[in-house]
Amino acid sequence: MRCCHRHAPAAAGSSDPHPFSLPGATEHYAAPRPVRAEHVRIELDLDFAQHTLAGTCTTRVSAVRTVSTVTFDAVDLDVTGARVDGRSAAFSNSGAHVRVELPRALDAGQACDIALTYRARPRRGLYFWGPDAGYPDRPLQAWTQGQDIDARCWFPCLDTPAQKATSEVIATFPANMTSLSNGVLVSDVTTGERRTQHHRMAQPHAPYLVTLVVGEFDEATDTAGTTPLRYLFPRGRREDALRCVARTPKMIAAYESLTGEPYPWSGYAQVFVTEFILGGMEHTTATTLVDTVLHDARAHLDYNAEPLISHELAHQWFGDLLTCRDWPHGWLNEGFATYFEVLWKERGDSRDEADHHRALDLEAYLSETRERYARPIVARKFQAPMDLFDRHLYEKGGLVLHELRRRVGEDLFVRALRHYVASHRHGVVETVDLARAFEEATGHNLDPVFDQYVFSPGHPELKVEVRYEADDARLRISVRQTQATDSGTPVFRLPLEVAVTVNGEDTRHRLELTDAEHRFHLPCPAAPTQVRVDPRRDVLGTLDVDKAVGLWREELAKAPEARARTEAAHALGKDGGLRSVEALGRALKDANLFWATRAACAKALGRIRTPEARALLLDAAVTEHPRVRRAVVAALGEFRHDVEVAARLRALLEAGDASYFVEAEAARGLGRVRAPDALPLLEAVAARPSFQDVIGAGAMDGLAETQDAAAFPVAVARTAYGQPAFLRRAAVSAVAKLAEVANRKREAVDLFSQLLRDPQFRVQLAVCDAAATLGDRRLLPALEGTTFSDPRTRRYAREAVRALREGAPQAREVASLREELDALKQETRTLREKLETLTLNARPAATARKPPSKRAAKRGRTPPPKRRR
Numbered sequence: 001m002r003c004c005h006r007h008a009p010a011a012a013g014s015s016d017p018h019p020f021s022l023p024g025a026t027e028h029y030a031a032p033r034p035v036r037a038e039h040v041r042i043e044l045d046l047d048f049a050q051h052t053l054a055g056t057c058t059t060r061v062s063a064v065r066t067v068s069t070v071t072f073d074a075v076d077l078d079v080t081g082a083r084v085d086g087r088s089a090a091f092s093n094s095g096a097h098v099r100v101e102l103p104r105a106l107d108a109g110q111a112c113d114i115a116l117t118y119r120a121r122p123r124r125g126l127y128f129w130g131p132d133a134g135y136p137d138r139p140l141q142a143w144t145q146g147q148d149i150d151a152r153c154w155f156p157c158l159d160t161p162a163q164k165a166t167s168e169v170i171a172t173f174p175a176n177m178t179s180l181s182n183g184v185l186v187s188d189v190t191t192g193e194r195r196t197q198h199h200r201m202a203q204p205h206a207p208y209l210v211t212l213v214v215g216e217f218d219e220a221t222d223t224a225g226t227t228p229l230r231y232l233f234p235r236g237r238r239e240d241a242l243r244c245v246a247r248t249p250k251m252i253a254a255y256e257s258l259t260g261e262p263y264p265w266s267g268y269a270q271v272f273v274t275e276f277i278l279g280g281m282e283h284t285t286a287t288t289l290v291d292t293v294l295h296d297a298r299a300h301l302d303y304n305a306e307p308l309i310s311h312e313l314a315h316q317w318f319g320d321l322l323t324c325r326d327w328p329h330g331w332l333n334e335g336f337a338t339y340f341e342v343l344w345k346e347r348g349d350s351r352d353e354a355d356h357h358r359a360l361d362l363e364a365y366l367s368e369t370r371e372r373y374a375r376p377i378v379a380r381k382f383q384a385p386m387d388l389f390d391r392h393l394y395e396k397g398g399l400v401l402h403e404l405r406r407r408v409g410e411d412l413f414v415r416a417l418r419h420y421v422a423s424h425r426h427g428v429v430e431t432v433d434l435a436r437a438f439e440e441a442t443g444h445n446l447d448p449v450f451d452q453y454v455f456s457p458g459h460p461e462l463k464v465e466v467r468y469e470a471d472d473a474r475l476r477i478s479v480r481q482t483q484a485t486d487s488g489t490p491v492f493r494l495p496l497e498v499a500v501t502v503n504g505e506d507t508r509h510r511l512e513l514t515d516a517e518h519r520f521h522l523p524c525p526a527a528p529t530q531v532r533v534d535p536r537r538d539v540l541g542t543l544d545v546d547k548a549v550g551l552w553r554e555e556l557a558k559a560p561e562a563r564a565r566t567e568a569a570h571a572l573g574k575d576g577g578l579r580s581v582e583a584l585g586r587a588l589k590d591a592n593l594f595w596a597t598r599a600a601c602a603k604a605l606g607r608i609r610t611p612e613a614r615a616l617l618l619d620a621a622v623t624e625h626p627r628v629r630r631a632v633v634a635a636l637g638e639f640r641h642d643v644e645v646a647a648r649l650r651a652l653l654e655a656g657d658a659s660y661f662v663e664a665e666a667a668r669g670l671g672r673v674r675a676p677d678a679l680p681l682l683e684a685v686a687a688r689p690s691f692q693d694v695i696g697a698g699a700m701d702g703l704a705e706t707q708d709a710a711a712f713p714v715a716v717a718r719t720a721y722g723q724p725a726f727l728r729r730a731a732v733s734a735v736a737k738l739a740e741v742a743n744r745k746r747e748a749v750d751l752f753s754q755l756l757r758d759p760q761f762r763v764q765l766a767v768c769d770a771a772a773t774l775g776d777r778r779l780l781p782a783l784e785g786t787t788f789s790d791p792r793t794r795r796y797a798r799e800a801v802r803a804l805r806e807g808a809p810q811a812r813e814v815a816s817l818r819e820e821l822d823a824l825k826q827e828t829r830t831l832r833e834k835l836e837t838l839t840l841n842a843r844p845a846a847t848a849r850k851p852p853s854k855r856a857a858k859r860g861r862t863p864p865p866k867r868r869r
Contacts (some may be wrong), residue, residue, distance in 0.1 A: 001147050001389070002311045002333065004277040022798050027380050030162060030326035035061040035070055037158045037165040038111065040207070044155075045172045046142055046214060051121055051128040057155045058115040059165075065107035070114060073152035073159035074098045075124075077468045081117040086689035089675050091116075098156055108242035121832060124762060124787050125153025126212070129275050132617075134463050139234060141215035142204075143273045143288060144189070145281050146208035147839070148327055148385040150550070157207040161323050162428045172196045173214045180213040180232060182284050188456050201284065202266065204426060206323050211283035213271050216806040229257030230269040233294065237272075240294040244305040246271055251313050254347045255340065260418030261425065270309070275759060277301035277790070279308050282315030282337070292692055293723075299691035301659050302626040306348070307341045307357070314340035314757035317421060327385035332429050333376045335397020339507035342398065352562040355536055356596045358402065359563065361395040366542065368392065368461075370798070374457040374489070376497050378431055386791035399540045400453045405717040406538050407449060407495070408442045415767075416441035433456075448493055458489030460513075466531045466547035468524065475500060475524040475531065481516045481723035491516050496539065498522070499564075501530035506560075529554045553583045556601075562594035569597060575603025581608060585616035590622070597630035598623075605623060606635025616638055626659040633662055637669025640861045646675035653685055660690040664698030671702025678706055678721075686727065697730035704734035712742035721758065730767040753782035756797075759792045772803040774784070780804055 034270045037059055044055035061070055075096055080099050082091040090101040100114055120126075130140040144154055152159040169181040175195040183201030190196075201210075217232040220242065229248060233241035248270070252263050269286045276290035289312070293305040318336035335603035338361065345354035350485040368391035377392050377400070405413040420437035435450050455458070461483040477498060483489050496511045502524060511520050532555060533545050552575070558567035569587065572580040587593055588601040602620065620632045633652065639645040652666040667685050670678045686699035700718060703711040715738055718731035732755065752767045752774070771779055783801050788794045 001281050001315075002308050002337070002394075010162070017369060017371065018799075018802065020373040020379060020381060021571075022795070022802075024459065024773055025381045025383050025387075028326070028328065028382060028385070029380065031158075031160045033158075033160075033162065034065055034067050034148075035063050035106070035158070036817065037163045037207075039166045039168075040155075040157065040171070040210070041157050041168040041171045042210070042212075044212070046128075046173065048128060048130065048140060052119065053122070053154070054119045054124065055155070056115055057156065057157070058113055060111060061106075061158075061688065062111040063108050066105055066107050066383075068102050068105040070100050070102065072098045072100070073113075073149070074118070074156035075114070075119045075153045076122065077118045077153075078118050079118045079156070081118075084113050084117040089114075104610045104743040117212060118156065120154065122154050125150040125155075127277075130234070138211055139215060139274050140177075141213070141274055143213040143276065144211050145277055146210060147281060148208065148389070149206040150212060155257055159207050160326065161203070161208065162325050164323065164426070164428070164854065165209055166204050166463055167201040169210065169212050170196065170198045171212055171214060175621050177214050177216055180230075180286050181211055181782040182209070184266050187344055187549055190487060203284075207321055209282070209284045209320055211281075211286050211288065213273060213286070213288060215273065217271065222249060227252065227263045228267040230267065231551070232269065232271040232621065234272060234274075234291055237291075237294050240296055241272060243295060243297075243353055244253040244272075244289075244293060245309055245384075247312040248313065250308065250348060251310050251344055252649070253316060255314060255342060258340075258343060258417060259317050261321070261421045262571040263315060263316065264425065264741055265316065265652075266354060268313070270312075275760070280312040282312045284316070284320045285314075287312040295691050299517045299660055300660065302630065302661055303691065306789070308339050310344040310348075311337045314344075319428060321423065322424045323428050325430050327388055328378050328380050329430045330385075330388055331393050331400075332434060334394045335377075335401060335458045338394045338398035338510065339401040344739075345551065348814045352594045352596075355561075355563045356594075358399070359537060359566075361398055362537070362540070365391045365395040365399065365485070369458070370378075372571035374459075374487075375486075376457050377454045377548075380573070384791040387795050389792075396459075396540070400449075402538065403453060403494075403540050404438060404446060407446065408438070408444055412444075423462075452492050453540060455491050456488055458483055458487070460492040460494060461542045461544075462513075462539065462541065463544045464496075464533050464546065466533065466551070468527050468547065468548075468858055469521075470527065472521075473523065473525055473527060475522040477511065477520045477531075477533075479513060479518045479520070479521065481513070484834030485728050487868075492541070494539065495600055497534055499523060499532040499535050500528050501525050501532075501554075501791070502528050503557075509588045516650050530559060532561070532564045535559065535561045537563045537567060547572070548581065549577065553580065556587050556597075557585055565597040566600045567595065569600035570603050573600075573607040573672075574609070576608045578612065579603065581610060581612045581616070584608075584613075587618060588623075588628075595625050595627050598625070598628045602628065602631040602635045606638035608637055610818055614642070618644070621648060621652070626662060629657075630659060630662045632851050633669055637665070637672035638671050642673055646670065646673045646678075649673065650675065650678075650681060653681060660694050663688075663690070664694040667695060667698035668701045668705065671705035674706060678702065679708055679710055679714070682711075684719060686714070693724040693726035693730075694794050696724060696727040700727065700730035704737040707738070709738070709739050713739040716747070719751065719755060719763075725760060725762065728760070728763055732766040733770050733773070734764065736773040739774055739776075745774065746778070749776050750776045752779055756786045761793055762786075764788065764790070764793045768793065768800045771800035775804070775805050 020111050041058040041059040046053050074479050079093050079098050084103055087103060089103060092099045106112060125146060126144045128142045129720035131138045143465040151157050167182060171179050172194055173444050174189050175193050179197045183199050185197060186200050187198040198567055218238055220231045222229040231241055231245050256262050265285045267285055267514050270289060272289050272294055274291055275621040276288060278289055278500060280289045281402045293308060295303055314337040319333035324330050324332045335822050342354050342358050345357045373620045375392055377397055382388060420434055420443035423437055424433060431454055435446060438446050460481050463480045463482050465478040469476055480493055493514050496513055498509045498511060500507050503526060509522055531547055531551055534543055552568045552571045556565050584604050588598050617632050617635050623629050634644050649666045651671045657663045659744045667682055682699045682702045686696045688695045703715055714735035715731045735748050739745045755767045756764055759763055780801060783797045788797060
């Protein structure tokens, strides 16, 4: 499973993290298994007009111990009859569980078939969609999504990941439609206006992986070796679909090589559906994907869906073939799939792209620890299993696998991976199984890694000081771990790589950190020109490096690792001196540099905001690479009240750009610079059609940034049902940011209270996320009184309530403080530039008088400013 957006909005709250477990959370353990499911046969008749289904689910169970009853998970299913081996049986239905009385007790090893006939109008699990007044072009479809515990909402089952069984789905629906389910199609019969298709899955899989999709689709086919591939997509979207999935055969080959396991199923299908509640879901043999990732050639300039495609494909091994025993160990599904995005980037694109992708994962995880909570990856205290599907389960889980890889090395990592897969294929796994597999395959005892990174919260926070001691011909590297350890976060044991360049030659050192503080002395015959601490940014944690600014400049120009150059760009943006601006400008223009490094240079220049930085950005605004151009335009948005910048952004918006995303940044930036006449243009731009409405969303963000009261009704209008979905969510955020300046917070509260019941659950999420920005406690009754069917919305609503009750800072107050801080920074830069100019002018005269001794220079020099990575 993958969320729809790589960086989901942070839950509403203050900047201080909170405990993960909310009030009312309880400990969760794997369900007992007195019986084992062996086979599940689901027969369904779908009524699209009434949004109902009628069916029979027959489950073959075998007893683990003597049993006289079998209890099925069944939420809101109207069960009308039960039969055991063809004979009627007594049953009771609580609304959450159906308890069947067996005519005779089953002893251990004995089996029987239990058939439950039922009807349902499901709220979750199976979803009907079709056109309505707001969205008349929406296709008529039905699809299922069972993760985490929603399979029970559309068929009665033993709903735990450990209950693996073979399956059949026999679905009846309108004859003009087709269906997709697990396994192979064994029959297809049309009678009058109804069509019945029968799919059979011959290998066992978990209940949450059972799928059914019904609708009208176009189709394309391919092969990966001997594995047949199918792609199902909305009518007329063939080229857009193939842009997403074209490299699937190469991904399969790469994953087969990494895991040592040939693709384990009969075939692989990918279907794009409307309004899917996730980005994708890895149903065995048949992944479901949200159709909003389909994109045209213009979007493909700087967007592709391969992270999602590669993630869901990896689940066919990790999640489907090897399945977590229960959801606290869900990182064995999601962490693996997330890290395989990185591994595919390495093999399908480049190491630099993989390192950049991993950097995004790290920032997503760190952002969650800053804004929400830090928790152990394996946590048992929660309200709903979906609470666990966060940046710890996904991104941190993937980063833990990278940590294992760097501990044992590439060859042993692949060996351990293959051993883990071979040992547990078609089984269920817990974290200890992965640890033992690595130990057996590599000879390394990695329990300390698992204890620190998986079973404990937090991460190392490293402060590194680099100093060259010329008199002793050595490099001193001091390392401190500064993370708080009072909430279970440990002092970490980890390796730290340092690359030192002297006279053009690189020497690499592996420093072993075992305590809270270390001081290392490395032999260094001459002053180094580069000291790259963690050059590929491998450490799972934060890194704050304090070293001479000249080293950063040299590394930006010459470091062999793109990640090291990118980190140097960030550091130089914090320095802001004239030479740093020049270095950033040179790198920004260098078309041979990795695009993400150039983008980091643009961001750094925007942060510096001097006239020289502005000139460099204006000059680079026509750069060819769309992602770099996007970063440049975003950086120009930092120059508030700048007439020339505003004119450039306005011209870009009026003329358009080859990239949707550049236009979106121009709209956002025009608002940020507070151009006095931005409102009419941004209102018009909001109506421009674009991939995922990125231009319109950028315009909404820009309207919010103007802090113009007249923008409030414009944003309110765009929240209406029937507006493009992505635009609606951006408009919700804009309403929250504009309500106070427009003196219309009461209206915003009323609007948000209505939107909390919106049919599109992502709009509900957007309201929860915007609640703290609005900062009005009058929203509390709606947040607390609304019944949310989606557990994610329930969680975000409760976090929003906590934020409002604790008095999280309001957006306008924060914006005011930021403006004051910006003004102070500008004054500091001006003073620093004057001082630097005076120093440069005075230096020749001082040198001519009398050079100081080395010892005196060492005693009297001013330490270089600290740089944070």
